[in-house]
Amino acid sequence: MAVAGFSAPGDSAGLALIGLTLTLASLVVGAVIWQRTADSRAERVRAFSLVADDAAPCFMTDAEGVLLFRNQVAEAAYGPDAHSLLAVLGNRVVDPAALLYRLQKRAGAEGAARQDIAARDGALRVSVHLSGADHLFWRIDHFGEAPTILNLTEPVERPKGGGTDLEDVPVALMVFGPDGVLRVANRAARDLMWQGELRAAMFHDIFEGLGRPVSDWLADVVAGRHPGGAEVLRARRASEESYLEVTLRRYVDGGRVGALAVLNDATRLKTLEAQFNQSQKMQAIGQLAGGIAHDFNNLLTAISGHCDLLLLRHGQEDPDYADLEQIRQNANRAAALVGQLLAFSRKQTLKPERLDLQDVLADLTHLLNRLVVERVGLTLAHRGQELGKVLGEIRADKRQLEQVLINLVVNARDAMPNGGSIRIETEPVTLAEPLKRDRASVPAGDYSVIRVIDTGIGIAPEQIQHIFEPFYTTKRVGEGTGLGLSTAYGIVKQSGGYIFVDSVLGVGTTFTLYFPVSDGGEHELAPEAQVRRLPSRQGEGVVLLVEDEAPVRAFASRALRLRGYTVLEAANAEEALKTLEDPRLEVDVFVTDVVMPGLDGPSWVKQAIERRPNVRVVFVSGYAEDALSEDQSRIPNSVFLPKPFSLNELTRTVQGQFH
Template sequence: MLAGLCLFASTLTTLWSGSIVVPIAIAVALVVFGTYLLTLRAGLFTGASRRPRGGIAFFESDIAPVYVTDLGGRVLARNPSAGPAGFIERWLPDAGSVVYRMSREAETNGHASELSSDGRYSVSAWRSGPRALLWRVERTAPVAPPPPDFSHSAAPWFRIDDENHIISCNHAARELSGGEAETLDALLLDPPFQPGAIQVMERSGRAVRSFPLDDAEGLRDVLMIPLESTEVSGLAPDHFLEELPVALARLRGDGVLTFANRAARALLGAAAQPDKNITELIEGLGRSISERLQDTLKGRALGRSEVARGRVAGHEIFLQVAFTRTVHEGAQSILAVMSDATELKTLEAQFVQSQKMQAVGQLAGGVAHDFNNLLTAINGHCDLLLMRHDVADVEHGDLMQIRQNANRAAALVRQLLAFSRKQTLRPTIVNLQDTLSELTHLLNRLLSEKVTLRIDNGPDLLPVRVDERQLEQVIMNLVVNARDAMPRGGEVRITTRNVHLDEDLHRDRAVVFKGEYVVIEVADSGNGIPEDKLHKIFEPFYTTKQVGEGTGLGLSTAYGIIKQTGGFIFVESPPGSGAIFTIYLPAYETSGDAPVLPPPEPEIRQPRDLTGRGLVLLVEDEDPVRSFAARALQLRGYTVIEAASGEEALETLSDDDLHVDIMLSDVIMPGLDGPAWVREARKKRPDVKVIFMSGYAEEAFAGDGGIPDAAFLPKPFTLPELTQKVKDTLEQA
């Protein structure tokens, strides 16, 4: 204090001796002295500044920053804690408005005080004379360690907020990015910004790895270190990829191959060479490979696998291909991961094919059932008309034409039922050698003069249990197809032999269980069947013949008959030779415990007497079929009571005085079906004979609580077949 007073006195003496500048010097000295006194009062310019209440420390030391400014905010003096440059804006984000507002208030009231908008600092201002203000800044929060300063670092540094907006960056960062941008995403070739990942800068094309630092007050510091090409390629060296058991290929952005490892070359074939575009090797099934590559470069659908199709050595293959974006030798590239999906697609196609075959089979069975009802009515009424017209009548020829075409339609329906495995089979124990011997004459008539037939039967053929007529149909279909496959002539060979399987035989999609089988092979010397058509030849309505030369039901009918018999049929066509159809039929076990099968019912050629007596309850929901059946039975001497449903039949049988000799019923009807109402009727009439009529096979309903001693009449039937069946059933009683 004393030194200050002496300094003040010396200053006055010097200035007083000066003439006109004395008043000005005195004023300046008073301002300096007054400021000094106020500073001493506040204890701010000394090394022993007082602590604020609460013991809160200030910055690096205990001295608070103090400024002396003019009324406009220009700094006239500052203490060491204030730093070498800057003013209140160093501490306040909104310094401009604060300084203006506090300056006006301090000038008017002598003092002003405010907190910063973030609440971290308290700023006070006092009026110091007519033209000066004294400012003091105090912290109101505990001191945190200062954040690292990368502003002058050689490493590229960005400070970003939570939305990746760039708050500040250093000179190295500006050189790396090649310009300024608002966000990190805008600087990257492969946005969005991924902390810790390797990414490529948009303008410079440099590959960088980001190192995010700890967050501080909503801001993040990120160092982006450029990578050398050796460092980037070392992440996945080609010599390491070469030996991996996974097919990997590296591509440029335009799809050109730069590298394919051993597994990829084995999968894609010899064409997978550098400078070959991947689009020339494989094609996408849903989207093109080019579109997928563009999506990968843009960061969409990374790593998602999709199926592609290729062709290697003339064979079609399917691949699961996944593209991902990588950096190689400092440039952006694409890594393709591939796996063979041919077997998977084959299984998928087989599953779809089996579902389609099942659906077509169900459709064929339903259509055949309805057609059988129509054909029953057509054939039946045609028979009724033929009874009134002899051969000499003019209409007799027309009626025979109707009947012949109806029979052709019935044969077509039987083929549909055979394919859907819903036809009625009459299996018997047969010897294939005898069957083929009887069939030879007919087969020779089917073949042309240029085609010869050769039959080789193995020794001691085991018997088989099949429907002989249906098996003959299968062999005839195969022989006719073989004939058509040899327009210039050739030879058809039918070979039979016994086969014993010690273990299950897995062939195509079927499993032939071990046991004894009789094998029939039908081979031709034609051009064979193309490989891409082998899996389609058993489909209904599929034919390789010209329009009008085939219905496409021959092989599908053969397939259905063999499968319904319990056998298996396969086809193969070796390159350069004809087709070979192989049929496996289970050998019939002739053990002593085997039941004795009844002999087959003889074919009814010309029944001698079809008249009879008795009351027939006829139940049929189709009016034309019911009308024909009733008239046919009445013409043969039977009394017929008609019912259109099972409910109506039960109502008729409620009369206990009504004596019914036989019940003739359709199987499939609305409401109560045939077996349901017959079971109910037999509770009171257990001895009444029953005949079921159906366009489906007998096995289609026999398993659902079949009726004991019930006879079966398949549709379509003729008038003689109907009356003969009724008479035979009544006579058995």
């Protein structure tokens, strides 16, 4: 039975018609599928063209990770042969498959994701944005040795016939007119940095930097006088310090010429760069300060040493005695200033002694008054004096303690730009039970307390927990090192003390320092003023003195001979080793400078003690002991004497090596 329009199965003509109909249908369906695929590909091409000139490598992949497109920067950096992101990252990061899986999964749930990861040649930031249901944009920023970046000079031209709207592109984009007026800021750009009204915003209202007007840069790019490129600029309207990497290219949209800006957040990178630069600056300043301190310590050793020699021949009744005392006291003050240089460079040698805090503050008052400006008042007070309470002595390094107080006063001064007052209080405090605060526990006992109180702007609660961290500062970049409070914290802790901070915004800040009272059980050396007049036991023995600074060598040799030692002099290590070639020569102690032209102190001493293992050693230096500690630990029977040293300090140290 035939059905209208069709033949029965046995009819050959009907079969032919059916076959022709099916063939035509397949062709139509195939054509539709091909057209949709072509349209989809063209859409992807148009979308990717908007980031083709990005300064960083960019890729588009499908859901399986197969590369569909890559920009010229990506091809130059990673080569043209890779067919997947797994191949691109395979030999650069650990477990790239897991990294890509995590990022793609997060992008599927949140629309975008990124992760910073260590690579073989630096650090990478891998970012991904979901585009449609099954395509992804990838961007790889390199923070180490940067991959080769092409200098792309061709302008970006928006595809004709519509194309992809900038609003939906998952990369922060802005379009500016030749006059610098913002025309378009897509969603990603607004989410990244925009605050305020879009209308009539100018390029120079949004960004600053370069060392020249940013509007000139934009005008040059639009006019074709400059190829564009990437620059790190500061965002003007950000509530906090914010930096953006801005890649600027000439842009043509429907015949209108402008500039396309591709934005990438560079705040973290810029912060790390600033910290690194600040660290390098501090290291350079520290080396400079250490070098200056070394030279000054040699001069001060000669000045104070020869002054000591003169004082041995002039009693208090002598008319020249007062003048000599003035020279000695001022040399000591200069030595204290040099000590502050070494403290600033963090190269100071720890010399703990028993101290009266009120005496320390009295000596430091002149310097502190010079540090504060006229609009800031400075007062000292002792609480408990009216009750007859006595402030107990503490054990600490005087110079380092002074550095702590200087740091705190300078910070207090800077916290009062409009003026105010600083009050330094001392108070004896007895803790009947342990004091627990700020994750620290102060044991029960007697303490001498110092408070530095200001009426400044205060510290925010979220900042207080970080202020003792190295490189953390609430000041603007370039105004603070971030090391002052961390250094103060270390000095206080090294002295067995505790430091706490209390602050109220708009009211002021108080730093409280607890130092345990010294029980007097330590073997303390007498003050220099007394030791200088104490007779020392006459020395017996031979000392080889090696010092390249002639004035220091002259003073040291005279001082040791006055104490009865036989002194052999050498101006350098080579001369000392030649002197020791005589096997008949008996030497008991080497007194040697550490830093000298040619062989340094530790180097020549190592050679000498191979044949003379029983000789004891006194190392002297204008640098800190910690620069010598590793070498000194390998040399038995050695001690360190920092410059500048007095006559009695030198002879007492040498005499100690004979016991």
